[in-house]
Structure formats: C-alpha cells, structure tokens
Amino acid sequence: KQEVTQIPAALSVPEGENLVLNCSFTDSAIYNLQWFRQDPGKGLTSLLLIQSSQREQTSGRLNASLDKSSGRSTLYIAASQPGDSATYLCAPGDYGGATNKLIFGTGTLLAVQP
Amino acid sequence: SQTIHQWPATLVQPVGSPLSLECTVEGTSNPNLYWYRQAAGRGLQLLFYSVGIGQISSEVPQNLSASRPQDRQFILSSKKLLLSDSGFYLCAWSGGGEVGGYTFGSGTRLTVV
Numbered sequence: 001k002q003e004v005t006q007i008p009a010a011l012s013v014p015e016g017e018n019l020v021l022n023c024s025f026t027d028s029a030i031y032n033l034q035w036f037r038q039d040p041g042k043g044l045t046s047l048l049l050i051q052s053s054q055r056e057q058t059s060g061r062l063n064a065s066l067d068k069s070s071g072r073s074t075l076y077i078a079a080s081q082p083g084d085s086a087t088y089l090c091a092p093g094d095y096g097g098a099t100n101k102l103i104f105g106t107g108t109l110l111a112v113q114p
Numbered sequence: 115s116q117t118i119h120q121w122p123a124t125l126v127q128p129v130g131s132p133l134s135l136e137c138t139v140e141g142t143s144n145p146n147l148y149w150y151r152q153a154a155g156r157g158l159q160l161l162f163y164s165v166g167i168g169q170i171s172s173e174v175p176q177n178l179s180a181s182r183p184q185d186r187q188f189i190l191s192s193k194k195l196l197l198s199d200s201g202f203y204l205c206a207w208s209g210g211g212e213v214g215g216y217t218f219g220s221g222t223r224l225t226v227v
Binding site: 032045046049101102103106107 | 216219220
C-alpha cells in the first residue's frame with residue numbers, strides 16, 4: 001500500500017527566500033506524480049504533473065523533480081511571495097489497472113511572511 | 115476548455131438524514147471520475163472512482179455510495195448520515211493514461227450535526 005510522507009509539516013519563511021518541500025513515497029511503481037496547492041477551505045489547484053519517465057517539470061518560479069527509484073520528489077519555490085502561502089500536497093499516482101489513483105500525503109503548510 | 119462543477123459548497127445535515135452531492139464535468143468525454151474526502155487534520159482519502167457509466171469502484175468500506183448515471187456526472191450519496199461523515203468532499207476528473215493529471219472541483223463542506 002502506497003504511503004506518502006511530506007517534510008516539513010509546516011514551514012514559515014520571510015518573503016524572497018528560496019525553499020524546498022520534500023515528498024517521499026514507499027512504492028516506486030508509480031504512473032506519475034502531481035503537486036497541488038490548497039488554500040484554506042478551498043479545493044486543490046494543480047501546480048505540476050511529472051510523468052514517471054520524466055525527471056523534472058518547471059512552471060514559472062516552481063520546479064518539481066522526481067527520483068522514482070528512490071521514492072522521492074521535491075518542489076522548489078524560488079523567490080517566495082506572501083501569495084505562495086498555502087498547503088502544498090504531493091500525490092504519486094498508482095496505476096490500479098483501470099485508472100490512475102492519486103495517493104496524498106498530509107501536506108506542508110507554508111507561510112511566507114511579508 | 116474543461117471545467118468541473120461541484121455543489122453545494124456548504125451543507126449542514128442532521129444525523130440520520132440522506133445525502134446527495136453532485137459533480138459534473140464539461141468539455142471532455144469519458145473522463146475518469148473520483149470522490150475524495152478530507153477529514154479535519156487529515157489527508158485526502160480516495161472514496162470512489164469510476165472509469166465509465168455505471169462502473170463504480172469503492173476504496174474504503176463506509177456509509178457512503180457513489181453512482182455515475184451519465185458520462186460526465188458523478189453522485190455521492192448516503193441513506194443515513196453519521197457524525198463521522200463530516201468532512202470536505204472533493205470531486206476530481208482525469209483523462210487517464212500518460213496525460214492523466216487530476217483536476218479538482220471546489221469541494222463541499224459537509225457538517226453532520
């Protein structure tokens with residue numbers, strides 16, 4: 001059974017800092033891995049999707065890497081801004097034969113101080 | 115473009131009452147559909163998924179059921195709500211295969227009193 005761990009559970013940084021969020025998963029036989037952000041009381045917004053054959057994906061100030069064999073992914077946020085404050089969720093996709101099922105960690109709560 | 119609609123946004127229901135949450139997807143055909151629940155202080159848990167009309171797979175035993183009466187409609191139901199059914203319910207869709215990233219709806223906050 002896939003288990004996902006995100007470290008740290010919470011992080012507070014001053015505006016402008018570069019930061020790294022870590023995600024580890026126990027079953028490396030994944031289909032893909034997706035990073036989301038969740039604002040309080042809201043749904044999930046997709047940030048980056050990395051297919052199992054890829055090593056990284058970039059979107060603006062965000063860069064996500066995937067090391068499938070070691071069961072790790074990182075999300076790098078450059079020049080953080082107060083608007084980046086949210087919970088960040090990592091979700092590897094387990095291919096259950098019929099569909100891709102995302103398994104979530106408990107997230108990293110990020111606070112960027114102005 | 116594809117959009118996903120989920121309603122209602124907020125719901126307060128008494129214990130023992132029925133439940134029906136609806137999710138619809140626009141701009142795509144034959145999507146994979148999912149229901150997740152996020153309990154307070156816990157991660158998202160996959161409840162049900164569907165790869166086609168009438169095809170429902172349950173991930174955890176519980177008081178809830180799901181149905182897919184139309185290609186782009188996914189319904190979460192209960193005949194009698196329990197206090198433990200309280201949580202944030204999220205519907206999602208994916209296109210499957212190598213492009214199978216998930217898109218989530220805005221969620222329904224259910225409080226059972």
